[in-house]
Amino acid sequence: MLLLLFLSTTTKMTSYNIIDFGAKNDNITDSANAFIGAWKAACRSMEAANVSVPAGRFLLSRTLFEGPCNNSDIRVLIEGIIVAPSNYSALREWVTFKHVEGVSIYGGTLDAQGQALWDCKNSSRRCPAGATTLTVMHSNNVTINGVNLINSEMFHMSIYGSSNVTVQAVNITAPGDSPNTDGIHIHMSSAVTVTNSVISTGDDCISMGHGTNAVWIENITCGPGHGISIGSLGGGATDEAGVANITVKTVIFSGTQNGIRIKTWANPIAGFVTNVTFENITMNFVDNPIIVDQNYCPRKTNCPNMTSDIAISQISYMNITGSSATLVAVKFACSPTKPCSGISMQNIMLTYDNKPALALCQNVNGTTVGLIVPESYL
Numbered sequence: 564m565l566l567l568l569f570l571s572t573t574t575k576m577t578s579y580n581i582i583d584f585g586a587k588n589d590n591i592t593d594s595a596n597a598f599i600g601a602w603k604a605a606c607r608s609m610e611a612a613n614v615s616v617p618a619g620r621f622l623l624s625r626t627l628f629e630g631p632c633n634n635s636d637i638r639v640l641i642e643g644i645i646v647a648p649s650n651y652s653a654l655r656e657w658v659t660f661k662h663v664e665g666v667s668i669y670g671g672t673l674d675a676q677g678q679a680l681w682d683c684k685n686s687s688r689r690c691p692a693g694a695t696t697l698t699v700m701h702s703n704n705v706t707i708n709g710v711n712l713i714n715s716e717m718f719h720m721s722i723y724g725s726s727n728v729t730v731q732a733v734n735i736t737a738p739g740d741s742p743n744t745d746g747i748h749i750h751m752s753s754a755v756t757v758t759n760s761v762i763s764t765g766d767d768c769i770s771m772g773h774g775t776n777a778v779w780i781e782n783i784t785c786g787p788g789h790g791i792s793i794g795s796l797g798g799g800a801t802d803e804a805g806v807a808n809i810t811v812k813t814v815i816f817s818g819t820q821n822g823i824r825i826k827t828w829a830n831p832i833a834g835f836v837t838n839v840t841f842e843n844i845t846m847n848f849v850d851n852p853i854i855v856d857q858n859y860c861p862r863k864t865n866c867p868n869m870t871s872d873i874a875i876s877q878i879s880y881m882n883i884t885g886s887s888a889t890l891v892a893v894k895f896a897c898s899p900t901k902p903c904s905g906i907s908m909q910n911i912m913l914t915y916d917n918k919p920a921l922a923l924c925q926n927v928n929g930t931t932v933g934l935i936v937p938e939s940y941l
C-alpha cells in the first residue's frame with residue numbers, strides 16, 4: 564500500500580533508488596525484487612531515468628533487466644557492492660541486460676563469489692558450468708563504465724547479439740587458477756570497444772567468438788590469464804559467421820599463457836578471420852606471445868587427423884616487443900588445407916632468456932618489414 568502510494572505520487576520522478584523498492588544493504592537479504600522493481604520503473608518512464616544503487620552490500624540472487632523500454636537513456640548508477648549468494652546454482656547468467664537500447668552502467672562492484680563453484684570444478688565432482696556475471700544480449704547502444712567485476716563463476720562479462728557496446732575503465736579480477744573465468748567474451752556482435760581496463764583472470768582476458776565484427780581494444784593490462792584470443796572458432800556443428808575488422812592496440816601482457824592468439828578447431832567447419840591488427844604490444848614473460856593454432860583438438864575426440872577449414876587472412880602484427888617465457892615466441896600452426904595468407908609483421912622484438920627467441924611457421928605466407936626477432940621466414 565505504501566509502495567503504491569509512493570509510485571503514484573512520483574510518476575514524474577526520473578531517479579529510482581533501489582532502497583525505495585525494498586532493497587536492504589545488509590549483505591543478507593535478497594534484493595532481487597527491489598532491483599527488478601526499480602528497473603521496471605525506469606524502463607516504463609517516458610523520459611531518461613536513473614536507477615541508483617547506493618553504498619553498502621546488496622545480496623542479489625539473480626536479475627534480468629529486460630527491455631524494450633519506453634526511453635533510450637537509462638543509467639544504472641552503482642556505488643555499492645552487489646554480491647551473489649556464496650553457494651552456486653545451475654543458473655547460466657547472474658546480472659543480465661536483454662533487449663535494451665541506450666543503457667549505461669556506471670561504477671560499483673559485482674562480486675560473484677565464485678570460489679565454491681571453482682572448488683567443485685577442481686574436484687572430480689560433476690558441477691554446473693556456472694553463471695556469467697554481467698551479460699549484455701540482444702541490445703544496442705550500451706555503455707559499461709568503471710565497473711569492477713570480481714570472482715565470477717564463469718565468464719565475467721559476455722556481449723552477445725549486440726551492437727555499439729562501449730566498455731571502459733573496467734577492472735576484472737579473479738585468481739589465475741580459477742577455471743573458465745574469462746574476462747570479456749564477445750560474439751555475434753559488432754561495434755564493440757573495450758578500453759582503459761585491467762583484467763586478471765584464470766582464462767582469456769578478452770575472447771572473441773564467431774560473428775564478431777568491428778571490435779576496438781586499446782590500453783589493456785592483461786595478466787594473469789590466457790591472453791587476448793580470437794576463438795576458439797569452428798567448434799560448432801555448422802559453418803560459422805566470421806571474425807573481421809579487429810584492432811588490438813597498446814596492451815601489456817604479464818605472465819600470461821598467451822599474448823595474442825588465434826585458435827581454431829581442427830574440424831571441417833568453414834569460417835574466416837580477416838583484417839585484424841595487433842599493434843604496440845608489450846610482452847612480459849608470456850608463454851606464447853604470438854600464436855596461431857589451427858590444430859585445436861582437446862581430448863583428441865571428433866577431430867583427430869582433420870584440418871581446420873577456417874581461413875585466416877590479412878593479419879598485421881606491428882611493434883610487438885618484450886620477453887617470451889618459452890623458446891618459441893612466434894608460432895604459426897596454420898591449416899594445411901586453408902593456409903594463412905596476407906600475414907604482415909613489422910618491428911617485432913621478442914627475446915627468450917635475454918637471447919633472440921625462435922619462430923615456428925607452418926602453412927603461412929606474408930611479408931615482413933623492419934627488424935623481426937625472431938626471424939620468421941614468412
Ligand SMILES: *[C@@H]1O[C@H](CO)[C@@H](O)[C@H](O)[C@H]1NC(C)=O
Nearest residue numbers: 576577578612613638640669
Ligand atoms: C541521473 O544521473 C546523472 C549522472 O549520471 C545525473 O547527472 C542526473 O542528475 C541524474 N538524474 C536524476 C533525476 O537524479
Ligand SMILES: *[C@@H]1O[C@H](CO)[C@@H](O)[C@H](O)[C@H]1NC(C)=O
Nearest residue numbers: 589590591620622646648649
Ligand atoms: C556477508 O555475508 C556472508 C555470509 O552470507 C559472510 O560470510 C560475509 O563475511 C559477509 N560480509 C560482510 C562484509 O559482512
Ligand SMILES: *[C@@H]1O[C@H](CO)[C@@H](O)[C@H](O)[C@H]1NC(C)=O
Nearest residue numbers: 635663664665702703704727
Ligand atoms: C543508437 O544511438 C544512435 C544515436 O543516439 C541512434 O541514432 C540509434 O537509433 C540507436 N540505435 C538503436 C538500435 O537504438
Ligand SMILES: *[C@@H]1O[C@H](CO)[C@@H](O)[C@H](O)[C@H]1NC(C)=O
Nearest residue numbers: 665666703704705706727729
Ligand atoms: C552508440 O551508443 C552511444 C550511447 O551508448 C551513443 O551515444 C552513440 O551515438 C551510439 N553510436 C552509434 C553509431 O549508434
Ligand SMILES: *[C@@H]1O[C@H](CO)[C@@H](O)[C@H](O)[C@H]1NC(C)=O
Nearest residue numbers: 711712713733734735736761
Ligand atoms: C582492481 O580490483 C582489484 C580487486 O578489487 C583491486 O585490488 C585493484 O586495486 C583494482 N585495480 C585498479 C587499477 O583499480
Ligand SMILES: *[C@@H]1O[C@H](CO)[C@@H](O)[C@H](O)[C@H]1NC(C)=O
Nearest residue numbers: 732758759760761782783784
Ligand atoms: C590507460 O588505462 C589506465 C587504466 O588501466 C588509465 O589509468 C590510463 O589513463 C589510460 N591511458 C590512456 C592514455 O587513456
Ligand SMILES: *[C@@H]1O[C@H](CO)[C@@H](O)[C@H](O)[C@H]1NC(C)=O
Nearest residue numbers: 775776777805806807808838
Ligand atoms: C569489415 O569492415 C568493412 C569496412 O567497414 C565492411 O565493408 C565489411 O563488411 C566488414 N566485414 C565483415 C565481415 O563484417
Ligand SMILES: *[C@@H]1O[C@H](CO)[C@@H](O)[C@H](O)[C@H]1NC(C)=O
Nearest residue numbers: 777807808809810838839840
Ligand atoms: C579493416 O578494419 C579497419 C578497422 O579496424 C577498417 O577501418 C578498415 O576499413 C577495414 N578494412 C577492410 C578492407 O575491411
Ligand SMILES: *[C@@H]1O[C@H](CO)[C@@H](O)[C@H](O)[C@H]1NC(C)=O
Nearest residue numbers: 812813814815842843844845
Ligand atoms: C604504446 O604503448 C605504451 C604502453 O606500453 C604507451 O605508453 C604508448 O602511448 C603507446 N603508443 C602508441 C603510439 O599508442
Ligand SMILES: *[C@@H]1O[C@H](CO)[C@@H](O)[C@H](O)[C@H]1NC(C)=O
Nearest residue numbers: 812813842843844881882910
Ligand atoms: C611503432 O614504433 C615506431 C618506432 O618506435 C613508432 O614510430 C610508431 O609510432 C609505432 N606505431 C605504433 C602504432 O605504435
Ligand SMILES: *[C@@H]1O[C@H](CO)[C@@H](O)[C@H](O)[C@H]1NC(C)=O
Nearest residue numbers: 863864865866867868869870
Ligand atoms: C590418425 O593418424 C594416425 C597416424 O597417421 C593413425 O595412427 C590414427 O589411426 C589416425 N586416427 C584416426 C581417427 O583416423
Ligand SMILES: *[C@@H]1O[C@H](CO)[C@@H](O)[C@H](O)[C@H]1NC(C)=O
Nearest residue numbers: 902903904925926927928929
Ligand atoms: C606461399 O607463396 C608461394 C609463392 O607465391 C607459393 O608457392 C606457396 O604455395 C605459398 N604457400 C602457402 C602456404 O600459401
